[in-house]
Amino acid sequence: MSQPKILVLGPPGAGKGTQSSNIVEAYDVDHITTGDALRANKDMETEYGTPRSFMEAGELVPDPVVNEIVKAAIEDADGFVLDGYPRNLSQAEYLDDITDLDLVALLDVDREELVDRLTGRRVCDDCGANFHVDFAPPEEEGVCDECGGELIQRDDDTEETVKERLNVFEENTQPVIDYYEDEGELVRVDGEQSPDEVWDDLQDAIEDAI
Template identity: 40%
Template sequence: MNILIFGPPGSGKSTHSRRITELYGMTYVSSGDMIREEISRGSELGREMGHYLATGELIPDVVVNSLVISRLRRDRGNFILDGYPRTAEQVLALENYLYDHGITLNVVMEILISKEESVRRISGRRICPKCGEVYHTKYRPPRVSGKCDVCGVALVQRSDDRSNVVEKRYDLYIRNMEPIIKFYKKQGIYVRIDGQGGIHEVWERIRPLLDYIHSQEVTR
């Protein structure tokens, strides 16, 4: 299978992407992970991308296209692509790559939540700067307030997790995704998943769809 998965901040798309990857033996390609990896290196490009993230702005298309397409060239087919494309220019770059390599998409899945839920989920997130463990002030608090359970280091809030930035990111997502969703609807491969509720609830909405698609691919 080849899947695109979208969702506003806090929709759980990355959590479900990893579960899909494990269950169906797919390659997980996350534009966000690649961007954060570059930022962690402290390169000039990474610092520039970090500035965009901190203010809730989108990173320039040429940079994101280069990161994602170079990764897809290493792992052709049977992938789930998380959070890409996000602009018309990125759609064009991806569609050209898929066409050139004879690759088709099986489904474009959007996990949608409200803006209020997005802010609630993201603004409460806290991260250990040492080991990367993720917590939430409401849904997964550490045993000792403000301290990582694993290594005891003080937890931090990412700059792009602040409520005002999350609101901006949500609005930007909705605005930019509207024409992209319309494009994939015309292709007949777009599906919207209700992302409200717990992880298990949402997963039970996702799995039947993917089981069906997977069964169709196996019998081809």
């Protein structure tokens, strides 16, 4: 059969990137993220202009442009895992019109756990390697295992910023979750387990769906 078409939903810090990579490796599908799709097609002409024209002006790329970019990426893929799209209800309705998904999976993680995960992240200022003060600490506190560089907390990983990011997610994307739940398409996966346990449950859901 054809390769699966999977949508992974979840708030920042839920592990979408990790699990999407697992899906890509296991099922040989494309990993489609809005950011990557926009960067790869920033000069694509749409009736609203190119993504580059909005990005260079520091503006949000409007939904119709994002939709066309994602549609092009989906049409080029034999199978895919979508991560970071749709971000709102109108994008979800558009996605329904252009493709049939095999699985919509939500990585379910409590808000308090998300704050702990995101505020504990540390990034090497030199090589960009990622660590976590609790889950993946460096051998020496504040020092990168890879290159010896200084580990820093990014501005968007402070508690105030993290909570605002989660508020934005809940405001924009909760209607998407409700939409798929109402359609009976949503499969919830406990995202508070270890990454391997999450993958076991997610893979079971994929196998059931296909």
